[in-house]
Amino acid sequence: MNQLWIGVIGASIALFALRYSGYLVPEKFLTNARMLRINTLIPIALLSALVGVQTITEKGKWVIDQRVAGVFVALIALRLKAPYFVVVISAALTSALIYRFK
């Protein structure tokens, strides 16, 4: 079995286990204030890290290319309170245009 399959099946098992355990564990177990605070911050850290890595790196090297422009346009769209779809598509369009004409 290759890595991609292990990723797909492993993530599926992990997510189900996380969800199901919520229905089994007594409530007070996971609800102390510090745990809750950290839990809301973890997605912010991980998702921001993913934005950075996907925009600036390629195969473990720093690469500045059309992606930076695309993500910058997405950032402007978000600041203008554009809906999610407009954000993603404006990034794609920008990146595709630069890729085609560079």
Add this chain to the structure above:
Amino acid sequence: MSRVNRTTATQSVSVSFAVGLYGIAFGAAGIAAGFSILQTCLLSLLTFSGASQFAVVGVMGAGGSALSGIATASLLGIRNTLYGLRMAPILKVRGWKKVVAAQITIDESTGVAIGQENLGREAMQHGFWLTGFGVYVLWNFFTLLGALGAQAMGNPSAWGLDAAVPAAFLGLVWPRIVSGFERTLAVTALLLAILLSPYIPAGLPIILTALLAVIFGWRTRV
């Protein structure tokens, strides 16, 4: 189940459509990262958690190991445990229904359920099931559509998919940044991951930023 009131039904359906549509972005991202159509669709059917799914294809598409992908997805999925804790006393489900409830426990189904609090416990249950099933069906349908579309397109860079994926992450993190505190964490995590990328195996720079969240969250904010 008894009759569903209109407010709950309308809310559930609109949330399901709004969120389900993002499935296109995920389907395309999966293909762009080198996953097959079947693998991409299975991630939506089985993992069924947007941010975690994007993390698997994002980390592994950038060359990270399966273990890094799974670890990042799990860290992003911990919140689903908390949702389960919140929903268990409201749903009071047993046996196979508990398994089904767990599988559709996501941001949206929990969010809509909590939003019905003033309409009573039954409305909360209706909101949970309707939104959970609604998002499940539409998310999977649009994942397949996005995957087929991306497959037909060919080179991901030519269509801007290389920027659409980080933009999709940015769109996911944006609503969570509500103050300067979160912004500082976001920028620090972004810079740290970029700086570490050339020096440690792919995937690890992302997982390590979870430590930043622990450090930031350890002390009460003032």
